[in-house]
Amino acid sequence: MSETSHKSRVPSGLPRVSAVVLAWGAEPLLRRSVEALLASVKVDVDVVLVDNGCTTDDVAALGDLPGVTVVGDGRNVGFSAGCNVGVAAAAGEYVALVNGDAVVESTALARLVDELADPGIGIAAGAVRLADEPDLLNSRGNEVHVLGLSWIGGFRERETRTEPTETAGAMGACLVTRRAHWDRLEGFDPHYFAYHEDADLSIRTWRIGLRVVNVPDAVALHRYEFSRNSFKFYLVERNRMMFVATTWGTRSLVLLGPPLLALELAMLVLAARQGWLADKLRGYRWLWQHRDHLRRRRARLQAERTVPDRVWMRVLTDRLDTPLIDPPGRTALNAVLSAYWRTVRRWV
Structure with missing residues (x-):
């Protein structure tokens, strides 16, 4: 250096x-x-x-x-x-x-x-x-x-x-x-x-x-530029999965399992339509290859937490409200997910 x-x-x-x-x-x-x-x-x-x-x-x-x-x-x-x-x-x-x-x-x-x-x-x-x-x-x-x-x-x-x-x-x-x-x-x-x-x-x-x-x-x-390219999509999706897998508590992951699975399926379809499916699949491969790191990091992050999920998760949103991405049916999607989260969050 x-x-x-x-x-x-x-x-x-x-x-x-x-x-x-x-x-x-x-x-x-x-x-x-x-x-x-x-x-x-x-x-x-x-x-x-x-x-x-x-x-x-x-x-x-x-x-x-x-x-x-x-x-x-x-x-x-x-x-x-x-x-x-x-x-x-x-x-x-x-x-x-x-x-x-x-x-x-x-x-x-x-x-x-x-x-x-x-x-x-x-x-x-x-x-x-x-x-x-x-x-x-x-x-x-x-x-x-x-x-x-x-x-x-x-x-x-x-x-x-x-x-x-x-x-x-x-x-x-x-x-x-x-x-x-x-x-x-x-x-x-x-x-x-x-x-x-x-x-x-x-x-x-x-x-x-x-x-x-x-x-x-x-x-x-x-000087902000919102770029769209396959490598960015690869990192954003891979990192989102790593972020949730290591940071969310076990009960939160179980309760959010259905919408998380639905999001994965939707992302696979979107990736196929937009031409970055290979990058999406590469993200899964990277996560598998680094599973030992993910286990160690999850153990550390769960041990460092002093505030329960039901408290800190209040800062999260259940609505997709970014103007940079406008998926079809966003209004209905937000309504369904908001209703689901309101129902299950009492058990987080």
């Missing part, structure tokens, strides 16, 4: 935040992202820049800036593992994860740190807005479905909130947590590679009795 660091720091008395930024591909906003973090006010910020397969010379150039530490060997090890590499090199009492295509306002990190002064909050996430349309939200927090699906909440809505709100999931594009909390949960599971790792970290936070909040005046502008 290569590392370039700047160690001459003058103690400021301000909360110290280490912001982890992954550099992947050719990201036109990377320099703006790093410079905006370094310009943050009311916090003492250093940036850990992870070379996660950057294809330009930006990493080397940004590594010369005071307050920037460069780590990574230039391989794309995935978002999950890349963040772990960055946090391992972080020195702050708070850790921020900020996408290389996101630009924070100068007060954003300070507002998130302010929220973490409440010991009952485990993760504080920013209100992420669309860089090309900054009056519209990219995310006010991520929704997490009882069947393990996850999507961005509030997409293309206007911000109307004036106070922080609880959210099931923090979007990994801009969040802050205490380093101690990250270490307690051992960060992201690198097996996720990309997608669902932020939902996993967030739900595990709820399961140990801490809250996840989204802060409307902690703003980050994000």
Whole structure:
């Protein structure tokens, strides 16, 4: 692992935040992202820049800036593992994860740190807005479905909130947590590679009795693109199954068995129609090949839980309300699943 660091720091008395930024591909906003973090006010910020397969010379150039530490060997090890590499090199009492295509306002990190002064909050996430349309939200927090699906909440809505709100999931594009909390949960599971790792970290936070909040005046502008490709579908579906299999309690899995099976059948049909059936089946094969890891991870996650499913599952939704996906019969589907969940959740 290569590392370039700047160690001459003058103690400021301000909360110290280490912001982890992954550099992947050719990201036109990377320099703006790093410079905006370094310009943050009311916090003492250093940036850990992870070379996660950057294809330009930006990493080397940004590594010369005071307050920037460069780590990574230039391989794309995935978002999950890349963040772990960055946090391992972080020195702050708070850790921020900020996408290389996101630009924070100068007060954003300070507002998130302010929220973490409440010991009952485990993760504080920013209100992420669309860089090309900054009056519209990219995310006010991520929704997490009882069947393990996850999507961005509030997409293309206007911000109307004036106070922080609880959210099931923090979007990994801009969040802050205490380093101690990250270490307690051992960060992201690198097996996720990309997608669902932020939902996993967030739900595990709820399961140990801490809250996840989204802060409307902690703003980050994000160059967001909703891509559709077979590799993304493979990861999203594989990771959803891993997420549910390791995180949901045994009784919850049994009670949700019928709709989970129905969802699998529906996804197989959808994959066949859209041409990514081979990727869906590859996900099953990967899960089988990594079954020992799944068993170990499930045992660990079930042991760490301090809040019963019937309590933490209140943050989940039973409705598929994302504007990014509009399956046929969604209204009827939501009605049936909502009725089913209302019926069985008393036994969770």
